[in-house]
Amino acid sequence: MKRSLFGRLWPNVTAVLLFIGFVFPVYWMFATAFKPTGDIISETPVWFPTDVTFDHFKTAVDADHFWTMVANSLIVTVLAVVFSLVVALLGAFALARMRFKGRRGFIIGFMCAQMAPWEVMIIAIYMIVRDASMLNSLVPLTLFYTMMILPFTILTLRGFVAAVPKELEESAMVDGCTRPQAFRLVILPLLAPGLMSTSMFGFITAWNEFPLVLVVNKEAGAQTLPLWLSSFQTVFGDDWGATMAASSLFAVPILILFVFLQRKAVSGLTAGAVKG
Amino acid sequence: MTVQTERPPSGPADVSKTAGGASGGPAPRAASRAGALAPYLLLLPAVAATVLLLGWPLLKDLLLSFQNLNMAQLIQHATEWNGIENYRQVLTGEDFWRVTLRSILFTAVNVALIMAAGTLIGLLLARLGKRMRVTLLIGLVLAWAMPVVAATTVYKWLFAQRFGVVNWVLDKLGWHSMADYSWTSSQMSTFFVVTLLIVWMSIPFVAINLYAATTTIPGELYEAAALDGAGAWRSFTTVTMPFLRPFLYATTFLEIIWVFKAFVQVFSFNGGGPDRLTEILPVYAYVEGVGNQHYGMGAAIAVLTILIMLGLTAYYLRIVLKQEEDEA
Numbered sequence: 001m002k003r004s005l006f007g008r009l010w011p012n013v014t015a016v017l018l019f020i021g022f023v024f025p026v027y028w029m030f031a032t033a034f035k036p037t038g039d040i041i042s043e044t045p046v047w048f049p050t051d052v053t054f055d056h057f058k059t060a061v062d063a064d065h066f067w068t069m070v071a072n073s074l075i076v077t078v079l080a081v082v083f084s085l086v087v088a089l090l091g092a093f094a095l096a097r098m099r100f101k102g103r104r105g106f107i108i109g110f111m112c113a114q115m116a117p118w119e120v121m122i123i124a125i126y127m128i129v130r131d132a133s134m135l136n137s138l139v140p141l142t143l144f145y146t147m148m149i150l151p152f153t154i155l156t157l158r159g160f161v162a163a164v165p166k167e168l169e170e171s172a173m174v175d176g177c178t179r180p181q182a183f184r185l186v187i188l189p190l191l192a193p194g195l196m197s198t199s200m201f202g203f204i205t206a207w208n209e210f211p212l213v214l215v216v217n218k219e220a221g222a223q224t225l226p227l228w229l230s231s232f233q234t235v236f237g238d239d240w241g242a243t244m245a246a247s248s249l250f251a252v253p254i255l256i257l258f259v260f261l262q263r264k265a266v267s268g269l270t271a272g273a274v275k276g
Numbered sequence: 277m278t279v280q281t282e283r284p285p286s287g288p289a290d291v292s293k294t295a296g297g298a299s300g301g302p303a304p305r306a307a308s309r310a311g312a313l314a315p316y317l318l319l320l321p322a323v324a325a326t327v328l329l330l331g332w333p334l335l336k337d338l339l340l341s342f343q344n345l346n347m348a349q350l351i352q353h354a355t356e357w358n359g360i361e362n363y364r365q366v367l368t369g370e371d372f373w374r375v376t377l378r379s380i381l382f383t384a385v386n387v388a389l390i391m392a393a394g395t396l397i398g399l400l401l402a403r404l405g406k407r408m409r410v411t412l413l414i415g416l417v418l419a420w421a422m423p424v425v426a427a428t429t430v431y432k433w434l435f436a437q438r439f440g441v442v443n444w445v446l447d448k449l450g451w452h453s454m455a456d457y458s459w460t461s462s463q464m465s466t467f468f469v470v471t472l473l474i475v476w477m478s479i480p481f482v483a484i485n486l487y488a489a490t491t492t493i494p495g496e497l498y499e500a501a502a503l504d505g506a507g508a509w510r511s512f513t514t515v516t517m518p519f520l521r522p523f524l525y526a527t528t529f530l531e532i533i534w535v536f537k538a539f540v541q542v543f544s545f546n547g548g549g550p551d552r553l554t555e556i557l558p559v560y561a562y563v564e565g566v567g568n569q570h571y572g573m574g575a576a577i578a579v580l581t582i583l584i585m586l587g588l589t590a591y592y593l594r595i596v597l598k599q600e601e602d603e604a
Contacts, residue, residue: 011400012404012405012408014400015408015411015412016411018397018400018415019411019412019414019415020415021415021476022412022415022416022419022476022479022480023414023415023418023419025419025422025427025430025431025434025476026418026419026422026430028434028441029426029430029433032433040439041438041439042439044444045439045441045444087321087322087325088322090318090319090321090322091318091319091321091322091323094314094315094316094319095315095319098314098315098318100312100315103315106323108593108597109326110322110326111593111596112589112593113326113330115585115589115592115593116330117537117558117581117582117585119537119539119540120537120557120558120561120578120581120582120585121333121334121578121582123340123561123562123565123566123571123574123575123578124333124336124337124575124578125333125336126566127336127340127571128332128333128336131353143329146329147325147326147330150322150325150326151326154322204423208423208425210424210425210539210540210544211540211558211562215562215566226423226425229425229429230425230428230544232429233429233432238436238438240433240436240439243429243433244429244430244433247429247430248426250423250426251421251422251423251426254421254422255418255421255422257421258417258420259417259418259421
């Protein structure tokens with residue numbers, strides 16, 4: 001099929017414009033972070049950072065509690081991912097490999113749980129945490145983050161477990177393995193890629209969580225990076241260089257993970273997980 | 277390929293389901309009573325966590341909504357039941373209805389834009405050559421990957437009153453009154469930026485998945501349509517659209533649910549301001565409950581919001597489950 005010059009041109013031109021539109025905010029974040037302040041507050045925008053400076057990153061990193069919050073974010077996120085993986089793996093195995101009454105009900109239940117409106121439940125969670133005298137602690141955060149990513153982890157792992165050929169497991173059992181042994185020696189190694197990508201999506205969700213920690217942990221020592229970033233501008237006024245450096249520091253781990261995960265993301269694995 | 281959470285494409289659950297049904301026949305019979313209990317035991321930790329960490333807060337929210345719980349009661353740890361007083365106040369007040377209407381309009385506009393633009397970009401991706409497609413995909417993935425709080429902060433900077441790049445461009449384009457425009461100063465301008473932000477970060481999901489869905493359409497269908505004398509438009513409406521419809525249906529609902537509870541974008545861009553004019557339901561519940569320390573009232577608003585969300589979610593799950601049955 002032959003197309004006119006216009007017919008061949010417009011999709012490419014549109015694509016270039018769209019590319020610029022989608023990339024520009026991300027680009028501008030990094031560009032601003034590396035520009036000297038003089039270039040940031042200039043009447044005419046400096047489109048490309050010519051003399052690169054790391055001063056803004058230094059300001060961001062030297063901000064109060066930065067390293068505490070990095071540690072908090074890492075602890076909470078990693079623990080939540082590990083806990084939910086362990087709990088989900090058991091459940092996913094049952095849902096994928098066993099026939100039992102109420103199986104479909106469990107699946108629908110987890111699908112509902114995945115859609116839970118956490119943003120609106122923060123008042124209730126605040127009261128629960130306060131009544132347990134656990135405000136400004138990382139324990140409730142870890143527990144609730146575990147729960148936030150658990151339904152997605154179960155449902156996704158169920159797919160991965162189902163994808164491992166049943167015959168492998170059966171032949172291991174014929175060879176004298178018990179079912180738990182067959183699971184550990186045969187299924188688990190084959191699940192590794194699935195576990196990796198599932199846990200990364202969990203990581204992204206927990207890393208980004210904002211409303212709950214906003215309400216539950218008022219003390220800076222127990223806060224996580226999203227709060228640090230959102231309060232950054234209040235503290236530093238219009239120091240956009242430092243603010244963008246802070247945004248970059250916060251976003252880079254996720255950007256890297258996401259680009260790494262792109263393939264999986266494209267295959268529609270993300271429903272409800274990354275944004276939710 | 278549809279957007280469904282129950283069955284990721286990497287795991288052909290349908291296949292293994294039938295396989296499991298056939299070969300799993302004799303195995304359970306041989307299993308002991310303990311074997312019959314095994315699935316429930318394996319699911320126990322997950323179910324316990326769900327009941328404790330999701331069920332309990334939901335119940336707590338319901339209980340709080342029937343209490344008179346303000347600053348004083350909070351400090352004294354006092355429980356004062358006041359029946360349906362909170363609901364009476366919320367439902368007879370003007371605010372709740374105004375915020376609800378605003379939330380619905382906000383969601384409708386956002387989702388309409390996301391779906392329209394996302395679909396068009398998805399179809400464009402299918403039409404592009406390989407190099408351009410990969411380029412555009414990279415752009416989309418970057419926007420998709422940006423963490424919400426970081427993206428919101430960046431948009432604040434793009435739309436900053438002083439030295440913001442958007443105002444500069446508008447000024448250069450001849451719109452000189454925009455040179456020092458404060459985007460956070462009015463309801464509509466705040467909503468404009470928040471909408472742009474949400475649409476920007478939501479399109480990639482729709483576009484990329486839609487593109488992936490178009491790749492699953494068998495080429496023979498188009499050949500057959502061409503043989504029947506169908507033009508480009510006709511083969512689009514008779515081949516492409518019917519194929520994509522279930523996907524679009526499910527995605528629309530997913531987007532409705534996500535946009536309806538877009539707390540972070542609205543709250544961290546302008547805190548629901550100016551003058552509380554951009555509060556959508558989740559932000560309203562937070563400001564009323566935690567900000568103004570009317571915890572009982574906030575809980576009542578939250579319960580009402582959750583009921584709306586529950587309706588939306590039930591409808592979404594019905595679509596997804598029905599699709600799965602049709603496919604099986």
